[in-house]
Amino acid sequence: MSKLFSSPGRRRCLQGTAVGVVVLGLLLWWLLPLGERPPSGTITFSTGTLRGVYQEYGERLRTAFSKDMPDLKVRLLTSDGSQENVTRVATGKADFTIAAADAVETYELEGRPGAERLRGVARLYDDYVQLVVARNSRINSVADLRGKRVAVGPPESGVRLIAERVLAASGIDPHKDIRPMAEGIDTGPDRLRQGAIDAFFWSGGLPTDGLKQLAAKFPYRFVPIDSDLVAKLHAQGGATRYYRATNMPESAYPSIQNGSTVPTIAVSNVLMTRADVDPRLTEWVTRTVIKSRDGIGAHVHSAQLVDLRTAIYTDPLVLHEGARRYYRSVKP
Numbered sequence: 001m002s003k004l005f006s007s008p009g010r011r012r013c014l015q016g017t018a019v020g021v022v023v024l025g026l027l028l029w030w031l032l033p034l035g036e037r038p039p040s041g042t043i044t045f046s047t048g049t050l051r052g053v054y055q056e057y058g059e060r061l062r063t064a065f066s067k068d069m070p071d072l073k074v075r076l077l078t079s080d081g082s083q084e085n086v087t088r089v090a091t092g093k094a095d096f097t098i099a100a101a102d103a104v105e106t107y108e109l110e111g112r113p114g115a116e117r118l119r120g121v122a123r124l125y126d127d128y129v130q131l132v133v134a135r136n137s138r139i140n141s142v143a144d145l146r147g148k149r150v151a152v153g154p155p156e157s158g159v160r161l162i163a164e165r166v167l168a169a170s171g172i173d174p175h176k177d178i179r180p181m182a183e184g185i186d187t188g189p190d191r192l193r194q195g196a197i198d199a200f201f202w203s204g205g206l207p208t209d210g211l212k213q214l215a216a217k218f219p220y221r222f223v224p225i226d227s228d229l230v231a232k233l234h235a236q237g238g239a240t241r242y243y244r245a246t247n248m249p250e251s252a253y254p255s256i257q258n259g260s261t262v263p264t265i266a267v268s269n270v271l272m273t274r275a276d277v278d279p280r281l282t283e284w285v286t287r288t289v290i291k292s293r294d295g296i297g298a299h300v301h302s303a304q305l306v307d308l309r310t311a312i313y314t315d316p317l318v319l320h321e322g323a324r325r326y327y328r329s330v331k332p
Contacts, residue, residue, distance in 0.1 A: 039281040040071035046085045046094035047076055049154070050186040051210035054081065054098050057124075057300050064292035069284060080184070082158030083107070086272075090114030095277055096285065100127050100158040100203070101268045105239035105316045114274070120314025121271040121282060121323045122289050125305040128248050129162060129265045130202045130211065132192060135219035139199055142170040142225060151183035151191065151200030159184065162267065163201035165240060166225065169232035189214040199223070203267070205302030206252040215256050222248065222256070224263040233265070242267050270314050275321075282322025286311075290326075 045062065048054025055078060062074040077094060079085050082103035088094035090107065091114050108115045133139045139148065145167065152167075152174060153159025160182075164174040174180060181200075183191050188200035189210050202208065214220060227245035234240050247261040271289060273282055290308055297304035312319060312327050319327070 038069040038071065039278070039284050040069070041281075042073040042075060043095040043281070044075045044077060044093070046079050046088045046097040048079055048081050048085070048098070049157070049184045050078065051189075051208070051213070052081070052185045053205035053208055053300060053302055054079075054085075056209065057098065057205075057296065057303060060296040060300060060303075061289065061292065064288050064296065065285070068288045068291075072281075080154035080156035081160075083161060084156035086118070087112070087156070089272060089274055090118055092274070096121070096271065096273050098124060098269055098271055100162075101242040101270055101316060102239040103158045103161055104270060104272065105242065106161065108316060109238055117274045117276065118317055119273055119275050119277075119320035119323075120317035121273055121286055121320055122306065122311040123313050124269045124271055124289075124311075125205050125302040126246075126266040126268050127158070127203045128206055128246070128252075129166065129225055129267075130204070130208070130248070131199060131223040131225060131264075132188075132202065132211070132214075132220050133199045133223055134192065135221050137198065137221075139223055141223065142166060142229065143172070144223075145170075145199060146172055146177050147179075148198040149179045149181060149196070151181040151188045151197050152178075153201060153203075154182050154184050157184060158267075159201055159203045162203050162243070162265070165233055165236060165243075166201070166229065166265070169229050169236065185210040189218075192220065193218040205269075205300070206248065207301060211253060211256075215253055220256060222262045222264075225265055226263050230265060270317060272314070272317055273320055277320065277322070279320070279322035279325060282320045283326045284322075286323045286326040 045058050047058035058076050065072055065074050082099040085097035085099045086103050086107045089097050152163040167174040181197055183200055185202050191197045230245040233243050243265050246266045248264050250257050250259050250261050293303055293306045
């Protein structure tokens with residue numbers, strides 16, 4: 001028996017097993033702190049409109065939280081979008097949310113209630129501005145929207161914020177030169193299909209379910225938002241510095257784009273909370289957001305873009321202490 005245990009093959013096998021146990025242990029430590037009981041209680045997460053990316057992402061995050069923190073109850077609230085989300089977290093009506101960076105900075109610049117308490121958890125993915133019209137529409141530029149019925153998003157949405165700025169950069173008064181409609185991604189696609197509006201703005205991750213569903217039953221196209229508009233947007237000052245010129249990839253909506261990219265504008269999204277939220281809870285939340293990327297990304301394409309290397313850049317917000325602890329723990 002002693003010869004069996006002393007053989008080189010047996011020793012190599014045991015060494016390999018030991019290495020495997022160590023690697024597994026390190027992996028488990030990264031994913032889930034050993035010996036630490038998961039947080040419990042109830043949190044409120046403000047999402048977005050139905051058929052939008054925020055809402056679906058929030059629902060799938062809740063499922064991921066339930067696996068890592070089974071005693072944590074997550075209450076989801078639908079909302080108009082970024083502007084309402086920021087207000088809810090800042091005023092204590094929600095504990096976590098997702099919002100576009102321009103909406104966060106606008107709230108801070110206006111000195112609104114609780115702005116100083118806002119903290120970042122993770123940079124997630126970019127929103128793309130998508131200006132949608134019927135395929136046979138004569139609208140070929142933002143300037144062509146003058147006099148038209150245009151859905152600019154609900155009052156407290158990030159869509160409304162960016163749509164009004166884009167219109168102004170094109171020389172259009174969003175309150176006088178168009179017929180503004182408060183439609184969002186939940187109602188805008190059907191209103192366009194019915195001929196009740198001429199165009200609608202949407203700002204969201206790619207692809208968005210509301211537009212994927214519309215593509216299956218109605219021929220539409222995207223109006224390009226050319227890069228020269230970005231310089232005019234930046235000239236407005238303030239939070240417009242977060243807008244950057246980009247192209248919507250041809251893979252976003254293949255049946256609509258027919259292999260072509262679309263010039264447009266992008267802005268980053270931030271997962272955020274408040275300074276007074278428990279650091280231990282926030283550390284666990286941050287870990288789950290990073291760990292669940294691939295699982296959620298299989299259903300919400302935008303989630304695939306969540307990256308540990310860029311997640312810490314939550315500008316204009318400083319990192320919450322709990323999020324900072326997590327990123328330090330996984331730093332090489």
